[in-house]
Amino acid sequence: MTNSSTVQVALIGYGSAAKIFHAPLVAGVPGLQLACICSSRPETVHADWPEVRVVATPAEVFSDASIDVVVIATPNDSHYPLALAALRAGKHVVVDKPCTVTLADAEHLLVVAAQHGRVLTVFQNRRLDSDFLALREVLANGALGRVVQVDSHFDRYRPVVPSRWREEDLPGSGLWFDLGAHLVDQALVLWGMPDAINLDLACLRDGSQVNDWFHAVLRYDTAHAGLRVILHASTLVADGGPRWAVHGTRGSFTKYGLDTQEDALKTGQRPQLGALADWGQDAQPGTLLQMTTLPGVAAPLSVRREAPNPNGNHLAYYANLREHLAGRADLLVTPDQVRAVMRVLTVGEKSAAQRRVMALGVEAARA
Structure with a gap:
């Protein structure tokens, strides 16, 4: 880091992910400065960020x-070479999901980051959605008992x-490496690495040209007594069902x-950490x-109530990065978690190609 107490951040690319999420979230966290944006369209950048340098x-x-x-x-297939060059130049790196398009590339980046003493992490902002935070709270207080089935839809x-x-036939394109990267990450945070995956x-x-629908079943036969976590996304659902339906031995969320x-x-809103009001x-x-x-009642009684409803806060992702670089917090998305998500995405692709359930062992991921 520089001698300044403010962390200087550069953004490479100014497509929808950068424009909608990264630029305003970085700019909204005190202690971070959006110092530079690399783009071939400087006029577009300056229309939004007139004070930011463009290269x-x-x-x-x-x-x-x-x-x-x-x-x-x-684009996803450029993540690996750009991250590698940034790490070798001594920079900390945040990669928009997915980390890379292969597990081998992600593992190599993690090795290089460790060798240079730099952070390599992935932007998993959906951990900071209100619905995910609510589910974590429900699970933590044991309200559902032992969870037996999870349906996580992003339709x-x-x-x-x-x-x-994203819609072209390129490595890492398609819905599985897009929304699937979020849904897989959420499942791994809550229940860890599954035993096997069946992906369609x-x-x-x-x-x-590329997949715009997926249905993945994660099998937790060992750690969670047969739990099935179903991850599903589609681009052709006009009347959507629940984002989450989580069922356990004591109830449902x-x-x-x-x-x-x-x-x-x-819409162009720019939240500021510490002044969020109704944000999220x-x-x-x-x-x-x-x-x-x-006692004495044959049928169980049901009690329906509103679940916890915490505010979402994507700004917390970059606030955590700031605190981690200052030595005050553990990193939100760790190297092990980056590796684990890529493992599931990679083995999932093989499951779909071979039309069979595949174990999620290290050997399957690297075969």
Whole structure:
């Protein structure tokens, strides 16, 4: 880091992920400064951020001794070479999900980061959605008993295939490496590494080049007594069901919809940490249905109530990075977690290609 107490952050790429999420979130955290953006469209950047320096090439960022952190928000197949160059230049690196397009590339980056004493982490902002925070609270207080089935859906209605790299037949494109990276990360945070995965991929929209639908079943036969975690996403769901349906031996947690963070950021709002007010509120709290058995009563009684409804806070991702670099906090998304998500994504691809359940052992991931 520089002698300044403010961490200097450079952003590579200014597509939708950078414009909607990274730039305003970095700028909204005291102690971080959005110092530089690398983009081929300086006029677009300056329309949003007139005071931020714009450079044309990543090399200019890597050679700038004042830059402490590089955020990579470019097409997935460019993550590995850009992150590698940034780490070798002595920068800490945040990569937009997924980390890379192969497990081997992610593992190599983690080795290089450790060798240079630098942070390599992945932007997993969905850990800081209101619905996920609510579910963590429900699980922590044991309200559901032993969890036996989880349905985690991220469905949208986007019938027209947009013209963008995510929809092209490129390494790491498609919905599985996009929304799947979030859903896998959330499942691993809550329940750890599953024993096996069965993934089905499909192209449903007219003109689709890459998967725009997936259905993954994570099998937890060893650690969680047969738990099944179902991860599902589609681009052709006009009337969506629950975002979460989590069932346990003592009840169920059901949650529809998302909090307001992404929509607010899309409208150009710029939240400031410490002055959030109503930021991240969720107008659709989840429902907790608990079952109780009374002496002498044959059928269990049900009690339905509103589940916890904490505010979401994507700013906390970059606040955690600031605190970690200052030595005051553990890193939110650790190297082991980066590696684990890539392992599931990689083995999942093989499961879909071979149309069979695949074990999630290290050997399967590297075969």
